[in-house]
Amino acid sequence: QVTLRESGPALVKSTQTLTLTCSFSGFSLSTTAMCVSWIRQPPGRALEWLARIDWDNEKYYNPSLKARLTISEDTSKNQVVLTMTNMDPVDTATYYCARKFGISGFDTWGQGTMVTVSS
Amino acid sequence: DIQMTQSPSTLSASIGDRVTITCRASQSISWWLAWYQQKPGKAPKLLIYKASSLQSGVPSRFSGSGSETEFTLTISSLQPDDFATYYCQNYNGYSWTFGQGTKVEMK
Numbered sequence: 001q002v003t004l005r006e007s008g009p010a011l012v013k014s015t016q017t018l019t020l021t022c023s024f025s026g027f028s029l030s031t032t033a034m035c036v037s038w039i040r041q042p043p044g045r046a047l048e049w050l051a052r053i054d055w056d057n058e059k060y061y062n063p064s065l066k067a068r069l070t071i072s073e074d075t076s077k078n079q080v081v082l083t084m085t086n087m088d089p090v091d092t093a094t095y096y097c098a099r100k101f102g103i104s105g106f107d108t109w110g111q112g113t114m115v116t117v118s119s
Numbered sequence: 120d121i122q123m124t125q126s127p128s129t130l131s132a133s134i135g136d137r138v139t140i141t142c143r144a145s146q147s148i149s150w151w152l153a154w155y156q157q158k159p160g161k162a163p164k165l166l167i168y169k170a171s172s173l174q175s176g177v178p179s180r181f182s183g184s185g186s187e188t189e190f191t192l193t194i195s196s197l198q199p200d201d202f203a204t205y206y207c208q209n210y211n212g213y214s215w216t217f218g219q220g221t222k223v224e225m226k
Contacts, residue, residue: 037215047155047163047206047217060213063120096162103169105153105208109162 002026004110022097040093125218131226142207151211
């Protein structure tokens with residue numbers, strides 16, 4: 001069974017760095033054509049794709065946020081970590097991680113973790 | 120960036136109605152488009168991938184069509200469980216994007 005679960009702080013302050021962890025099971029990120037992405041959703045608003053890490057360790061970012069994002073994998077722990085620097089109240093959102101395999105879309109999502117940025 | 124524009128933003132419909140949602144890409148994305156359903160407080164659920172392929176376990180009343188820059192999601196006969204917000208997503212190339220969403224509400 002494929003599962004993903006996000007974890008991280010519920011509250012951060014402006015200018016701080018946010019670190020989120022996606023713990024996954026039921027698949028290997030080293031399998032060809034596998035990837036894990038981070039997506040966020042501000043309250044009442046649309047989904048926004050943030051970053052992805054592929055099976056070959058290639059990394060891609062939303063161009064508008066690229067300067068603030070870093071995605072990495074801890075292979076031994078089956079975890080994908082996202083850091084976002086210089087947090088602002090507009091970054092308040094539910095942050096999801098999700099799996100994509102091959103030609104499919106994001107077929108499995110975590111439950112999401114709500115992050116509030118205080119000024 | 121490739122921009123994804125959905126229409127309408129809100130759709131009012133009744134049980135049994137045929138519902139169509141449109142998604143337009145600002146440039147060609149071939150068939151690399153997915154559709155998701157999201158209910159309040161829940162993660163999105165994949166319905167359609169590669170423009171027209173039905174995800175396993177998704178009812179056959181959902182269908183997708185289109186290519187290049189214009190895509191549609193159709194619900195052939197709206198059911199009570201289908202009232203939700205629907206998103207399209209481009210996964211062509213290196214930078215992926217979502218549409219702004221279409222809320223399907225009860226008329």
